[in-house]
Ligand SMILES: Nc1ncnc2c1ncn2[C@@H]1O[C@H](COP(=O)(O)OP(=O)(O)OP(=O)(O)O)[C@@H](O)[C@H]1O
């Protein structure tokens with residue numbers, strides 16, 4: 001009997017902070033595509049976001065570790081955090097492919113908003129040779145096809161969670177609770193480190 005190739009999901013994000021929308025999307029794609037593992041990859045320097053508004057890579061990395069710790073099929077990679085320069089998904093995929101056993105199939109998981117902007121990413125066309133892209137529905141964002149290559153992208157409907165990191169930062173700044181929007185450990189981490197108190 002021949003063994004099937006290992007299937008790995010890669011969920012990239014700024015994760016400032018990581019929330020249940022990210023976790024549900026990853027879990028749903030893992031179920032639908034039979035993924036053996038999902039690797040969460042916090043961005044190092046997300047060049048399309050204004051850098052002064054983004055928390056430190058270590059804080060975002062640690063929140064991602066805390067949020068995923070209870071799931072044995074979730075892990076966190078430092079490849080984007082440890083690489084110098086701006087974060088490009090092409091580099092993420094190259095690094096992860098290099099460290100994966102031969103034959104590993106990679107599925108890059110992303111939300112509707114990110115996917116519709118994908119041709120603004122660095123060398124976007126080359127990315128489709130390294131991974132299959134999975135676009136998740138996201139409340140408030142419609143998924144239009146900006147000209148994806150044939151067979152390069154699948155769409156997955158995930159249970160709608162109208163949660164965004166922007167909203168969580170605003171809630172913390174305004175003194176509103178974020179319990180149950182993010183994992184409990186992340187609520188505690190935000191409080192302990194005093195994150196987002198001055199967020200606009
Ligand atoms: N509620 C959600 N449902 C489905 N996908 C989501 C959801 N929130 C974020 N995503 C997807 O997760 C990936 C990483 O998102 P990111 O870390 O930028 O979070 P965000 O909530 O969009 O942050 P911000 O509000 O700061 O822009 C993106 O591809 C995004 O589309």
Ligand SMILES: O=C(O)c1ccc[n+]([C@@H]2O[C@H](COP(=O)([O-])O)[C@@H](O)[C@H]2O)c1
Pocket residue numbers: 011012013014015041043046048049087088089090110114120121122
């Ligand atoms: O490669 C690029 O040029 C590029 C541009 C914008 C976003 N991305 C990736 O898209 C993912 C979601 O990004 P963000 O900024 O919406 O959190 C994350 O993995 C980013 O590294 C990648």
